[in-house]
Amino acid sequence: MDENSNPKTKYSVLEIGEVKYNTLFTKKYLNRKPYIPKNPKQIVSFIPGIIKKIYVKTGSKVKAGDKLLVLEAMKMNNDIIAQTSGKIQKINVKTGDHVPKNFVLVEIK
Amino acid sequence: MSLRQKTLELQKRMHNALEGGGTQAIEKQKATGKKTARERILTLLDPNSFHEYDLFVEHAGKDFDMDKKYLPGDGVITGTGTINGYPVCIYAQDFTVAGGSLGYMHAKKITKIMDQAMKLKVPIIGINDSGGARIQEGVNSLAGYGEIFYRNTQASGVIPQISVILGPCAGGAVYSPALTDFVFVVDKISKMFITGPEVIKTVLGEEISMEELGGARVQSEISGNAHFFALSEDECFEQIKKLVSYIPWNNTKTAESFPSKSPKTKEYKISSIFPTDSKQPYDVRDIIKAVADDSEFLEVQELFAPNIVIGFGRIDGKSVGFVANQPLVLAGVLDVDSSDKAARFIRFCDAFNIPLVTFVDLPGYLPGVDQEHAGVIRHGAKILYAYSEATVPKITVILRKAYGGGYIAMCSHHLKADFVFAWPTAEIAVMGPEGAAKIIFKNEIQNAENPEEMRKLKIKEYQEKFANPYVAAAYGYIDAVIEPGQTRNMLIHALKISVSKTESHLPKKHGIPPF
Numbered sequence: 001m002d003e004n005s006n007p008k009t010k011y012s013v014l015e016i017g018e019v020k021y022n023t024l025f026t027k028k029y030l031n032r033k034p035y036i037p038k039n040p041k042q043i044v045s046f047i048p049g050i051i052k053k054i055y056v057k058t059g060s061k062v063k064a065g066d067k068l069l070v071l072e073a074m075k076m077n078n079d080i081i082a083q084t085s086g087k088i089q090k091i092n093v094k095t096g097d098h099v100p101k102n103f104v105l106v107e108i109k
Numbered sequence: 110m111s112l113r114q115k116t117l118e119l120q121k122r123m124h125n126a127l128e129g130g131g132t133q134a135i136e137k138q139k140a141t142g143k144k145t146a147r148e149r150i151l152t153l154l155d156p157n158s159f160h161e162y163d164l165f166v167e168h169a170g171k172d173f174d175m176d177k178k179y180l181p182g183d184g185v186i187t188g189t190g191t192i193n194g195y196p197v198c199i200y201a202q203d204f205t206v207a208g209g210s211l212g213y214m215h216a217k218k219i220t221k222i223m224d225q226a227m228k229l230k231v232p233i234i235g236i237n238d239s240g241g242a243r244i245q246e247g248v249n250s251l252a253g254y255g256e257i258f259y260r261n262t263q264a265s266g267v268i269p270q271i272s273v274i275l276g277p278c279a280g281g282a283v284y285s286p287a288l289t290d291f292v293f294v295v296d297k298i299s300k301m302f303i304t305g306p307e308v309i310k311t312v313l314g315e316e317i318s319m320e321e322l323g324g325a326r327v328q329s330e331i332s333g334n335a336h337f338f339a340l341s342e343d344e345c346f347e348q349i350k351k352l353v354s355y356i357p358w359n360n361t362k363t364a365e366s367f368p369s370k371s372p373k374t375k376e377y378k379i380s381s382i383f384p385t386d387s388k389q390p391y392d393v394r395d396i397i398k399a400v401a402d403d404s405e406f407l408e409v410q411e412l413f414a415p416n417i418v419i420g421f422g423r424i425d426g427k428s429v430g431f432v433a434n435q436p437l438v439l440a441g442v443l444d445v446d447s448s449d450k451a452a453r454f455i456r457f458c459d460a461f462n463i464p465l466v467t468f469v470d471l472p473g474y475l476p477g478v479d480q481e482h483a484g485v486i487r488h489g490a491k492i493l494y495a496y497s498e499a500t501v502p503k504i505t506v507i508l509r510k511a512y513g514g515g516y517i518a519m520c521s522h523h524l525k526a527d528f529v530f531a532w533p534t535a536e537i538a539v540m541g542p543e544g545a546a547k548i549i550f551k552n553e554i555q556n557a558e559n560p561e562e563m564r565k566l567k568i569k570e571y572q573e574k575f576a577n578p579y580v581a582a583a584y585g586y587i588d589a590v591i592e593p594g595q596t597r598n599m600l601i602h603a604l605k606i607s608v609s610k611t612e613s614h615l616p617k618k619h620g621i622p623p624f
Contacts, residue, residue, distance in 0.1 A: 016472040018543035021440035035478035048313040098314045
């Protein structure tokens with residue numbers, strides 16, 4: 001890290017306890033993910049996998065606890081359950097789809 | 110048969126075994142920039158010091174026609190030797206023989222040399238280059254890994270354990286290195302992971318290359334699994350040679366002493382390295398070099414959590430472990446990674462009788478949801494635990510900021526440091542002046558005609574009264590406020606005077622550190 005001792009190095013500012021420190025950031029710090037609060041109306045895949053079955057249709061009414069779909073991951077069929085009651089506004093997947101982690105599967109209104 | 114004939118037969122048998130996987134496999138190994146297992150051992154150890162055992166061990170596979178196969182040495186070379194006179198037990202997996210796969214006898218050879226190392230009280234070095242479990246040997250292969258892990262754990266804190274990853278090391282195999290003290294990796298050669306890219310792709314649908322998943326750089330920079338990163342195998346062996354010069358043979362000994370050497374004071378002059386303004390960064394490694402013998406510092410985990418610096422140096426010829434906040438990176442804060450990094454190093458030094466020298470300059474802990482959710486409470490507690498538990502001489506020098514929990518954590522007197530020195534630039538306080546003034550003088554600032562002016566005034570007031578070492582010194586929390594130029598002399602004296610320090614814990618089976 002010889003470039004660090006170069007007086008021309010451009011420092012970033014990190015504020016801690018109202019004090020602004022000149023310093024360098026690590027790649028890991030810059031790549032950290034901002035916190036996004038969970039939205040119970042968006043049903044998100046908690047693990048990457050394959051959609052095996054969809055129990056609901058757009059417009060159907062669901063209660064909290066109702067099965068929405070089956071997500072197969074790690075050789076397990078996982079029931080994906082509504083966390084809130086409402087009407088299905090949008091279904092973003094179809095049977096057989098491979099989905100990554102944190103993919104919005106179903107939106108409830 | 111005459112002795113001559115018997116000897117010829119021995120030579121023939123040895124010749125067959127020493128061939129390893131044969132010319133073709135060896136050529137393939139070399140084409141990827143790798144040395145053979147035997148070359149590796151011979152490069153690392155002193156000339157003519159290596160003595161091999163169990164050369165004639167044969168594999169125990171019975172199923173899948175394995176009984177018809179001859180695997181020289183069963184794919185692993187074991188023996189003893191020296192590194193600059195320092196004795197070691199060593200094993201190296203031979204990728205040219207059945208991909209270095211671990212079968213029952215292969216594992217037996219490894220556990221035998223590990224047992225030997227524990228009995229002889231000398232370090233063990235394991236060179237890993239293996240495709241993993243030998244599937245044909247089934248559960249016996251798993252048993253082999255288990256026996257190795259058990260011994261890694263038994264040997265932990267008794268003899269130094271060094272893992273060198275010079276090829277693939279995947280699946281269960283990675284847990285042996287993880288249980289050892291130092292892991293060495295080489296760019297583009299080392300690959301470590303629990304589940305490989307193929308499994309990840311089929312199970313999770315995520316595509317990633319081996320290098321990006323568990324290459325040397327990733328393990329050194331992101332995961333922190335590796336401690337030393339080299340660009341070539343030769344560089345890696347040089348790093349190992351350096352490391353062993355700083356550490357003892359076992360936990361009943363101290364590291365070898367060397368003739369004392371003055372630091373290179375022209376290159377490392379504290380007055381020109383060190384900014385007194387605590388908002389300005391500098392490279393704390395230059396301060397370490399300004400006090401260490403010959404300005405030599407062997408940094409450990411250089412690429413991981415660089416906001417804390419750990420490593421070995423010598424003071425007056427004696428090995429010490431340095432722990433220092435690094436204002437150059439993330440202002441030197443403590444966070445999940447830097448706490449893990451420092452705590453493990455502290456425990457290594459304590460286990461192997463290496464005194465600890467701590468340089469303090471930190472604004473506190475890194476704020477952030479990611480940090481809290483990643484368990485910065487539990488991880489941060491590791492440093493407190495490690496310092497409190499350590500009974501080796503502990504010497505702390507506060508250079509500038511020592512705020513709040515960070516002050517306590519960085520080997521304060523309260524965690525039973527033997528000596529705490531402070532430079533006149535030290536600021537020991539609950540928090541930085543800006544934050545403290547805002548809380549203490551909240552009403553005065555709010556009610557002032559010009560709140561901004563008042564805020565500045567109160568910050569200045571707080572700074573003058575509390576942002577110094579003298580408040581802490583007045584309570585005896587600082588043993589001496591010293592001029593920076595005196596640091597090396599104070600360290601030499603403090604280490605000399607604490608050489609016969611003994612301290613013991615309350616009787617217990619073992620503590621329960623926050624993992």
